[in-house]
Structures are given as C-alpha cells and as structure tokens.
Amino acid sequence: MIRLGYFVRTSFAGLRSSPVTTAVAVITIAVSLVLVGAFALLLANMEELLGRFGDDLQVTAYLEDGLSAEQVNELVRIAHTVEGVQAARIVSKPEALERFRAGVGQGSALLEGLGENPLPASLELTLAPEQRSAAGMARVVGSLEGLAGVSELASGQDWVEGYLRALALLRGIGWGLGLLLALATLLIVANTIRLAVFARRDELDILALVGASRAFVNGPFLLEGLLQGAVAGAVALALLYALFRLVLPGFEFGLALLLGGVAPRFFEPHEMAALVAGGAALGFVGSAAALAGGGRA
Amino acid sequence: MSSGNSRGRGWPWRRAAPSPVPASHVAADGAIQIYHVSKSYSAGNFALRDVSLRFAKGEFVFLTGPSGAGKTTLLRLLFAAEQPSEGQIVVLGRNIARLRASAIPALRRRVGVVFQDFKLLQRRTVEENVALALEVVGTPPRVARAKVFAILKQLGLQHRRYHHPLSLSGGEQQRVALARALVNEPEILLADEPTGNLDPGLTLEIMDLIASAAMRGTTVIVATHQLEIVRRYGKRAVRLEAGSVSEDSVAGRVRT
Numbered sequence: 375m376i377r378l379g380y381f382v383r384t385s386f387a388g389l390r391s392s393p394v395t396t397a398v399a400v401i402t403i404a405v406s407l408v409l410v411g412a413f414a415l416l417l418a419n420m421e422e423l424l425g426r427f428g429d430d431l432q433v434t435a436y437l438e439d440g441l442s443a444e445q446v447n448e449l450v451r452i453a454h455t456v457e458g459v460q461a462a463r464i465v466s467k468p469e470a471l472e473r474f475r476a477g478v479g480q481g482s483a484l485l486e487g488l489g490e491n492p493l494p495a496s497l498e499l500t501l502a503p504e505q506r507s508a509a510g511m512a513r514v515v516g517s518l519e520g521l522a523g524v525s526e527l528a529s530g531q532d533w534v535e536g537y538l539r540a541l542a543l544l545r546g547i548g549w550g551l552g553l554l555l556a557l558a559t560l561l562i563v564a565n566t567i568r569l570a571v572f573a574r575r576d577e578l579d580i581l582a583l584v585g586a587s588r589a590f591v592n593g594p595f596l597l598e599g600l601l602q603g604a605v606a607g608a609v610a611l612a613l614l615y616a617l618f619r620l621v622l623p624g625f626e627f628g629l630a631l632l633l634g635g636v637a638p639r640f641f642e643p644h645e646m647a648a649l650v651a652g653g654a655a656l657g658f659v660g661s662a663a664a665l666a667g668g669g670r671a
Numbered sequence: 672m673s674s675g676n677s678r679g680r681g682w683p684w685r686r687a688a689p690s691p692v693p694a695s696h697v698a699a700d701g702a703i704q705i706y707h708v709s710k711s712y713s714a715g716n717f718a719l720r721d722v723s724l725r726f727a728k729g730e731f732v733f734l735t736g737p738s739g740a741g742k743t744t745l746l747r748l749l750f751a752a753e754q755p756s757e758g759q760i761v762v763l764g765r766n767i768a769r770l771r772a773s774a775i776p777a778l779r780r781r782v783g784v785v786f787q788d789f790k791l792l793q794r795r796t797v798e799e800n801v802a803l804a805l806e807v808v809g810t811p812p813r814v815a816r817a818k819v820f821a822i823l824k825q826l827g828l829q830h831r832r833y834h835h836p837l838s839l840s841g842g843e844q845q846r847v848a849l850a851r852a853l854v855n856e857p858e859i860l861l862a863d864e865p866t867g868n869l870d871p872g873l874t875l876e877i878m879d880l881i882a883s884a885a886m887r888g889t890t891v892i893v894a895t896h897q898l899e900i901v902r903r904y905g906k907r908a909v910r911l912e913a914g915s916v917s918e919d920s921v922a923g924r925v926r927t
Contacts, residue, residue, distance in 0.1 A: 380806055580790055583750075584851065585780035586807035588773070 384594035385601060388570055396602060399566040399657075403606030404613065406555035407653050411614045411641075413548040418645075419638045420541050431506045431534070433514045435497040436526040445523050446495070453497055456517040458505035465496045494525065508534040556656060563602065563660025567595050571664065596661045603657020607650035615640060701761070702728045702859055702890040703749060708758030710744055710914075718744040720914040722758070726892065728858070731885035733901045734894040736911035742894035745911070746861050749892070750782050751775045763858055780808055782859045783852030783889075785881075787867035789844045791836040791851075797823065798832040801850045808855065822850045826880060842873035849880055853889075860884050862893045866900070874900065
C-alpha cells in the first residue's frame with residue numbers, strides 16, 4: 375500500500391526545503407563519525423601491530439661469562455625441554471658485538487675505546503606460535519629463572535603488557551567517546567526532524583485528515599534521517615581519508631612511536647561500509663526518537 | 672467526569688469491552704448514531720452536553736446555531752479528531768469512543784471533510800492537493816491522475832489543475848478542497864462552514880456541489896450559521912445552542 379516513490383520524493387523535498395538545518399545535521403553527524411572513525415582507525419592499526427610483532431616475540435637468556443661449551447650445550451638442551459619453546463639459538467659474544475655494531479651504525483666508533491668485548495653471550499628462544507603472548511612469555515621466563523649459568527632473562531613481556539593496557543585504555547576511551555557522540559548526534563538529529571515536523575505540521579494535519587496511516591506520515595521523516603546519516607557517513611569517510619593521506623605523514627615521529635614503523639593502513643571496504651551504515655543508523659534512530667510519542671492526529 | 676481525551680490510544684493486547692450501544696440502535700440505514708454525547712475540555716465547561724442524534728445514509732443535514740454552540744466540536748468528534756467525554760458515537764458501524772488510533776485512518780478514508788479555511792497545501796498544485804487523498808490509500812499514479820481529472824472536471828476546475836492554490840479565487844480553492852474530500856467517493860461528507868469565507872454567489876455554487884454529493888448517496892452534514900442557506904435547501908436542520916440540541920426540524924417543521 376505504501377509507495378516508496380512517495381517516500382523518496384517527499385524526503386528529498388523535505389531536505390531541500392530546509393537546507394541549512396539539513397546541512398547542520400549532516401555536519402554534526404559527520405564530525406562525530408570522524409572522531410569515532412579516527413579512534414577506530416588508530417585502534418585497528420595498533421591491534422594489527424601487536425599481531426605482526428607477535429611473530430618476533432622471543433625470550434633472551436643472557437649467559438654468564440666463562441661458561442664451558444658443555445655448560446652452554448646443557449643450557450640449550452634444557453631450553454628445548456621448556457614447554458612453549460620452539461627453537462633455541464646461541465648468540466656468541468663476538469656475534470653480539472657484531473650485531474651491536476650493525477645496529478648502531480656510525481656510533482660503533484664508541485666501542486673502539488673498549489679493550490674487551492663487554493657484551494655477554496646469550497640464548498635466544500623462539501616461542502611456539504600459541505605461546506606468543508605476554509602470558510606465554512611469562513611462562514617461559516618462569517621456567518628458566520634461577521638456572522645456573524643464566525645471568526639475566528629479558529623478554530618483550532613488559533612491553534606487550536604495557537601495549538595491551540594502552541590498547542584497552544584507548545578502546546575504553548573510544549567506546550565512551552563513541553557513546554557520548556552517538557547520544558549527542560541522536561539528540562541533534564531528533565531536533566532537526568522535530569523542526570522539520572513543525573515546519574510541515576499543516577501538511578501533516580491534512581495527511582491525517584485524508585486518512586494517512588502513521589507509517590505513511592512518518593516514513594518520509596525516517597528516510598530523511600537515514601539519508602542525512604548516510605550522507606554524513608560518506609562525508610566523514612572522505613574527511614578521514616583526506617586526514618589519513620594529507621595530515622598523517624606530518625606526524626611521522628609520533629606514528630613511529632605508536633606503530634613501531636609499521637605503515638598505517640586505512641579502513642577496509644567492509645569497515646567503510648560499516649561507518650556509512652553507522653551514520654545512517656544514527657540518522658534513522660534520531661528520526662524515530664523525534665517521531666515517537668506522536669499522539670492521536 | 673473525565674475531560675478531554677480521557678481514553679488511552681488503545682492497547683492491542685487488551686480485549687475491547689462490550690459496546691454499551693444497544694445492537695438495536697445500530698440501524699442498517701444509520702450512517703451516524705450519537706448517543707448522549709457530552710464533550711468537555713475542563714471540568715464543568717461543556718462544548719457539547721447530552722447530544723443524541725441519528726443521521727441516515729444519504730441524508731443531507733445542516734448543523735446550525737450561533738458561534739460556540741458546539742457545531743465544530745460535533746464534527747470533530749465525527750471524524751475522530753477528538754473523543755467524546757461521555758456517550759457513544761457510531762460512525763459507519765465503528766464506535767468512535769472505542770476506536771484505536773491505528774484504526775482512525777481507515778475511518779477517515781470513508782469520511783470527507785471540508786473546512787472554512789480550505790486547508791490546502793500552498794506549495795502543491797491543485798492536482799497534487801486532490802491526489803493526496805488517493806496517495807495515502809496507495810492508488811496507482813495512473814489511476815489517481817484519471818480520478819483527479821474526473822473530479823476536477825466535475826467541479827469545473829480541470830483547467831486549473833496545474834495552478835497553485837494561492838493563484839485561485841476563494842470559491843475555486845473551496846472547490847479544490849471539495850474535490851479532495853470527494854475524490855475517494857466517501858460515504859460521509861462533513862463540511863464546517865464551507866461557505867464562511869465566500870461571497871453569496873460562490874456560496875450557492877459550493878452548496879449546490881455539496882448537495883449533489885448527497886444526491887449520489889453520500890451522507891452530508893454541513894455546519895453553518897447562514898440561515899438563508901438552510902432555508903433555501905429545505906433540508907433537515909439540527910440547531911445547537913450552548914452544546915445542546917435545541918431544535919431538530921425539516922423545512923421549518925420540528926421532527927418528531
């Protein structure tokens with residue numbers, strides 16, 4: 375009975391009849407979505423980083439100087455028996471020095487003054503894939519602690535735990551911010567639609583008079599809200615992309631700190647669709663809230 | 672006594688109470704039955720008081736009386752814009768006092784309404800204004816266009832169909848409103864001072880059009896304070912004073 379053509383025609387006419395109000399609503403939703411979207415993008419990149427670093431996570435056991443070859447071999451044998459250890463490799467003192475030189479580049483001249491190699495030999499333990507987490511590392515470190523010949527144990531455990539905490543905090547802030555912005559956006563959309571209803575009250579009275587059902591009267595307003603939200607979602611997406619391409623490169627240092635040199639990625643197509651759909655949903659729900667409780671015509 | 676809209680808008684999960692209207696009173700030929708209806712907007716202040724009336728199908732009735740007598744209130748009750756504070760109203764077999772909000776549109780599609788101030792949409796053309804009544808019932812556009820053209824032709828407005836209401840005379844605007852009210856072929860036509868804004872020549876023109884609807888079987892109720900019109904048509908006239916029926920007559924003779 376209800377014709378989509380009428381809804382679409384009436385919705386567009388409504389949007390055209392109040393361009394300023396419509397623009398304010400679209401911009402407001404778009405700004406909210408940009409903020410939430412930026413947060414989501416940051417979190418997605420940080421989570422990805424954690425996933426990539428997982429492959430490199432390892433435990434290093436620094437060995438005391440002066441161990442015999444038998445003692446070192448025994449340590450390698452013990453390390454292999456520890457649950458979660460996939461591979462164990464000895465890094466000799468000269469090899470450690472070589473790595474250090476390669477790592478610091480020109481700064482290696484500092485080492486020239488040292489009479490003897492100060493770097494210890496070490497045992498590098500690669501973790502089995504299922505153990506590549508803070509808990510996995512903690513388990514391996516716990517098994518090796520107190521072992522004769524091991525002077526110190528180092529792992530990325532603290533770093534991973536700190537990173538996860540930061541990620542959880544950011545996620546919490548993101549959710550809180552998202553909810554607050556969604557609420558504010560809903561109120562703004564609801565008010566925009568209320569204004570539109572008020573501006574067209576004569577028309578609505580007449581529609582009610584000639585027997586229009588509530589769905590027929592409300593439909594165009596719901597579609598208006600949905601369209602406003604979807605357009606705002608697309609605008610937010612374009613703004614985010616512009617920020618990503620034009621502004622982000624200016625913050626290389628901060629990015630390197632957060633993402634450890636991993637190139638940041640933009641949203642995947644399904645994530646872009648979700649952002650636009652989120653905007654449309656905000657617009658629709660805002661309109662529905664504005665129309666709820668309309669009394670007997 | 673309750674005042675205003677005392678009843679909720681109806682809960683779908685609640686079973687309706689049995690109708691207090693006696694079945695014998697819902698006559699087969701009765702388009703509208705009004706039983707002891709009162710309407711008050713504040714305690715002790717009655718717009719209508721204990722009104723009982725019955726209008727047959729195809730009947731042409733005038734509601735007369737001075738301003739504030741309750742004519743408009745009675746009409747508003749008949750198209751379910753308001754509910755009675757007391758009493759029962761049965762319109763086309765539906766009890767207004769117990770009608771759910773969701774059932775009102777269906778009733779209004781069977782009742783055409785015309786007002787003194789025309790209530791036309793100024794931003795829409797004559798054709799679009801009339802088509803509105805067909806759009807809400809989902810009439811296909813091609814059928815709607817044909818129906819709108821036919822009713823506009825009948826009312827002598829076909830050449831004005833692409834004009835906007837503000838470019839029309841008062842009489843033409845009221846004819847457009849009439850076209851909108853009649854295009855769905857309603858069983859009841861309610862007109863609230865339909866000629867109140869028109870000069871005498873246009874008044875007769877509009878009244879003749881309304882009377883012709885009654886001749887085609889539509890129950891017509893016209894609220895007016897212009898007694899010369901009532902006299903001219905010699906139809907049933909119900910006079911309201913201070914919210915009560917003070918006289919119910921046909922061509923000046925009191926009905927029994």
